[in-house]
Amino acid sequence: MSSHFGNPLNEQRLLLEGKAYVERQDEVVLELTGPTTLAWLHSMTSQNLINLKPGDSAESLVLSPTGHIEHQLKVIATDVGALVITAAAHSEALVSWLSSMRFRHKIEIKVLDKRVFGCFKELDGRCWIDRFGFDPVGSVRYAAEAKLFGYREYVLDAAPTDLQPAGMLAYEALRIAAGRPEISDIDERTLPHELDWLATGVHLSKGCYRGQETVSKVHNLGHPPRRLIQLNLEVGDTLAAKGESVYHRDREVGKILAGGLHFEDGSIALALVSRVTPFGDLTVANLSASQTVVVPPDAGKVANLPRPSAFKLSGKK
Missing domain, CATH: 3.30.1360.120 (Probable tRNA modification gtpase trme; domain 1)
Known part of the structure; x- marks a missing residue:
């Protein structure tokens, strides 16, 4: 290839x-x-x-x-x-x-x-x-x-x-x-x-298929545990490598999925990070990288219903 x-x-x-x-x-x-x-x-x-x-x-x-x-x-x-x-x-x-x-x-x-x-x-x-x-x-x-x-x-x-x-x-x-x-x-x-x-x-209105229950629950009642972001590295000719760690301060928050050099944007990458990762600059290979949100932290939970566990804990029916 x-x-x-x-x-x-x-x-x-x-x-x-x-x-x-x-x-x-x-x-x-x-x-x-x-x-x-x-x-x-x-x-x-x-x-x-x-x-x-x-x-x-x-x-x-x-x-x-x-x-x-x-x-x-x-x-x-x-x-x-x-x-x-x-x-x-x-x-x-x-x-x-x-x-x-x-x-x-x-x-x-x-x-x-x-x-x-x-x-x-x-x-x-x-x-x-x-x-x-x-x-x-x-x-x-x-x-x-x-x-x-x-x-x-x-x-x-x-x-x-x-x-x-x-x-x-x-x-x-x-x-x-x-x-x-x-x-x-x-x-x-x-x-x-x-x-x-x-x-x-994914079509959200189609009939039953393998994995559909999870798709529905995460979208309607929960949030994805991780979220996709785009990164732009401060050094424009340094390529982020797949699997490389992404940090917020000194805490690892995710991994690089793919990195590339773009003819207009310089060094860019897709990364998958924890949903609660703060907005703002992150670090990859000791380089600062600005973060652009793709999947927001509040993605999902579109149904205005309490989770099943909430019913159980509160004793409500």
Whole structure:
């Protein structure tokens, strides 16, 4: 996987201008075929997929029974089922799980010998449209505003000949600037609420699916225990490393999820910190970093109801 082709900052500009592509060698394409494919995926994952028409696309998540993120699915509806773009590192586990969940459904699953190319331009071919910069449909965004992010991914046999190649460093910096989470950001405890992933990955009005109870409880009655922030490091050419600790004064409050050098904003990063982390500057690798809130501390608890434990402690019914 190419990190850059000589000048990652210029590659960012070319990507945004629709003059370049990034090959997503970190992703694979699954083909799911069968008359009940979309209904089957709809029943197991977090997004409303059942009404997609051929050519439509959506993002969905596979959650654990306790609501933690396991897989990201970029779904493109087809005439015979769906294409699913997913992380190569998790694909074997995903195929195994999907295969085990077929039961009486006549669903065929195979890995296609296709390539995935991301860009900010409309091309010919089967396309997944990233709606992270759009207003949520059937869900909610915790961030105060959506940042423009007109990203798309195409399933093709070969690279677009009319565009220049860009590396993953360019894409990473652009998605960090937009506050866009990726599956590479998760750990075993990550809830979609913490990364503001409800906005595109979860439909809050759909029927039962694995992990739905946690999604509903955190959003309606509680708060995400951690929250996503953006950081801007004071030294503009120092890259924050994934897994690096984030401090408030001398107390560790979180970890870096991804770092990048942006052609306008300098050294930027996404970090996941404790919900109660104070506003204001933080420290990464002994460098001061200004904090921009993505998921606010008061995210969630939208239902004006006491928690079940409050009933128990007070003795009220």
